[in-house]
Amino acid sequence: NDITFIEISGSGQNTKLARNDYGWTVANRDSYPANTKTIVKSLLEISELRTIEPKSKLPKGHKKLGLMGPDIEPFISRQILIRGLSDQTIVNLIIGKSAQGLEGNYVRKNAENQSWLARGMLSLSPDPMTWLDTEIMDVPSKYIKAIKINNPEHREIYISRKTSDTDRFSLNNIPEGYEVKSRSSLASLASLTEQLRFVDVRSRDRIKNSNISRTIRITTFDSLVIEMTQYDSEEGEWVEFQFLATNSPAP
Numbered sequence: 001n002d003i004t005f006i007e008i009s010g011s012g013q014n015t016k017l018a019r020n021d022y023g024w025t026v027a028n029r030d031s032y033p034a035n036t037k038t039i040v041k042s043l044l045e046i047s048e049l050r051t052i053e054p055k056s057k058l059p060k061g062h063k064k065l066g067l068m069g070p071d072i073e074p075f076i077s078r079q080i081l082i083r084g085l086s087d088q089t090i091v092n093l094i095i096g097k098s099a100q101g102l103e104g105n106y107v108r109k110n111a112e113n114q115s116w117l118a119r120g121m122l123s124l125s126p127d128p129m130t131w132l133d134t135e136i137m138d139v140p141s142k143y144i145k146a147i148k149i150n151n152p153e154h155r156e157i158y159i160s161r162k163t164s165d166t167d168r169f170s171l172n173n174i175p176e177g178y179e180v181k182s183r184s185s186l187a188s189l190a191s192l193t194e195q196l197r198f199v200d201v202r203s204r205d206r207i208k209n210s211n212i213s214r215t216i217r218i219t220t221f222d223s224l225v226i227e228m229t230q231y232d233s234e235e236g237e238w239v240e241f242q243f244l245a246t247n248s249p250a251p
Contacts, residue, residue, distance in 0.1 A: 002084045003043065010070040010078035010095075013126040026128050030203035035133045042124045046080065046091060049120040055106060057113040065106040066096030067115050070126075080124055095122055134197040136241060141190035143220045150215045159186050164221050193218060193226065207231045207238045223247065 006017040016027040017034055024034040055065060062068050066076035082091035089110075096106040096115075104119040125131075146160035158172040169186040180186065210231040218226040223246040231238045242251040 005083040007081040008124050008126045010126040012074050015128045032201045034131045051116040051118050055115040067108045136196045139193035144190040145221045146219045148217045
């Protein structure tokens, strides 16, 4: 409970986890909420780490064990930095190669020259995405009543159905002389809300000035409204989500 900050570096990546009044966040992902269970598991792994025997004190030995640090050996070494309530360093650990025939690693503590063989496996990843719960929503397609897609350069796409007892959607506002190419393609649109996850995340304030390329409004049979706004930026496509009830304008 005294821990307020964790930083993991290695493999050319870096994760900064910070605890505030609302819980743990990934600081270098615009303070998006972190997966607390993963953090607790990782801290327990560190607390259960036990040194078995001392190893080299020399840089030559550190290099052989992968303990030069991620700045020098980014794809071999990991560094774990943990700070407490007063910003004091609680753990400063360099993790090197795995020990053959043993569930353990070579480690170096607190920037000391002494290296150790330690028992215990550490799964802490320097990839920020591994610390996030990436699920956005999981709404079964059978609950979807209507979907509207608007693109400034095209006509509105509007599909709907009257009851949830059928998978058959109707495409509205079909121009005269045209017909639906594939009924299954209409039904597949409803699966958009199932097991939807993100591959990256950032604050809305950083994308709000980008061009809006598309908006999607999904209505369910139980009065949930899902509004998705797609932005095009230099880094790619970002989507903002808002969830509303049909009887309330507030998201």
